[in-house]
């Protein structure tokens with residue numbers, strides 16, 4: 047890129063997150079300048095519907111004055127303080143109380159971090175710390191799932207079950223293992239019912255625990271609905287069967303609610319939607335509607351008691367971030383939680399989800415679409431080269447990314463995840479009319495690509 051445009055300056059100055067750095071040098075970025083409601087606008091004035099709420103996170107859309115004011119007011123009063131060495135601030139205290147009040151199960155305490163990755167790195171350390179407190183340091187292994195996404199820091203990326211996040215980085219670290227992905231459309235066997243498939247997934251987990259030795263397996267972590275792995279919705283009885291295995295071997299259940307938390311599935315937590323009883327829960331993203339970085343980990347009484355015991359023996363719990371419990375994002379998080387109640391966001395999501403799901407289902411007959419998956423306000427279509435055999439496209443055609451580009455050209459921002467899955471996860475405040483407009487553009491992008499016929 048030549049010249050002095052913002053795009054050229056970007057390509058000359060920035061290393062981009064999760065971007066093909068070689069094509070970026072010539073193609074440059076899409077520069078988003080402003081946003082209002084479910085819409086964002088680029089530097090040329092073109093309007094888009096943000097079909098992914100940014101990165102599955104801006105639940106109140108763009109420009110919500112209540113959240114902006116919450117940040118400004120707190121910024122004026124106390125722009126920063128920390129939580130090391132028993133210091134605290136009112137917004138972090140109030141947000142902890144609020145999270146404990148709305149949690150899907152009875153939790154004891156909340157730990158704050160800045161991102162989903164940091165929350166999940168913290169979870170790994172907490173599991174180890176807790177087992178040390180019980181005098182069983184050999185119980186260290188954590189099982190996650192192939193295609194699960196838990197972040198990019200060293201431990202979180204290890205939990206993530208997507209090879210591109212491991213290759214080149216010497217990951218996963220030891221003591222982190224992966225079990226099967228509960229995607230019936232892709233991995234169900236001929237003649238196997240969804241129920242039988244769910245049982246097989248639980249058997250796979252049990253076999254892995256037995257192979258490793260139950261005394262060495264500490265925890266299992268899962269997103270209620272896998273997001274970046276392709277929006278994979280597990281069979282209805284999957285978590286019930288998985289949790290029976292975990293109980294049998296004394297393995298902790300960790301729910302990664304970074305995407306599903308705060309209304310995405312139509313209930314406050316994905317754990318409620320899927321009957322998950324977590325011992326530990328991580329959340330981020332919609333906790334502050336993404337307006338400022340903040341994440342949280344909630345733990346059971348049992349785990350907190352263990353932590354206190356360990357601290358008694360060894361002194362300070364030696365973990366925490368400069369910005370753990372930062373008062374400004376905490377104030378925004380608190381206001382976000384209040385707005386969810388004041389505006390009955392859960393009721394709204396359940397209402398508009400019907401339209402969202404109908405419009406998704408209407409794409410099932412499209413010649414490029416192998417499977418449609420949606421629940422609440424999250425969903426995806428999976429593109430295939432052959433609908434009958436479910437044969438995927440050869441990756442060299444870049445079917446997913448090209449389709450996402452065509453959709454962007456048509457005015458809706460989607461994202462190709464885990465290959466050729468086009469995801470939608472719009473702001474929770476989206477209206478039925480906006481859902482219709484979003485799907486009209488989504489469908490146009492799909493048709494434009496179908497016309498290119500990249501087979």
Ligand code: PLP
Pocket residue numbers: 101102160161162163164166195196197198269273274302303304305330331
């Ligand atoms: N967990 C899940 C389920 C996620 O979707 C993500 C991010 O997309 C993360 C963890 C990591 O969060 P962050 O990108 O804030 O580190």
